[in-house]
Amino acid sequence: MQEQHMSDKKWYFNMVTGEPELGPLSPIDRRMGPYESREDAMNAWKIVHERNRRWEEQDRNWSGGAD
DSSP: OOOOOOOGOOOOEETTTTTEEEESOSSSGGGGEEEEHHHHHTTTHHHHHHHHHHHHHHHHHTTTTTT
């Protein structure tokens, strides 16, 4: 089994503590990620909201704008 180095680990955002974590330290139902950087992990909520906004826009465009 290959050893994973700290530089290979991804960042996660702990939704309970509001803190970034290097590696999947928290239970899966308490974290978002993985992210490439600590900064991205800190912006997890912003990233989620932006993705959801884009998906909702794509859904509206796909359905012809009908809700």
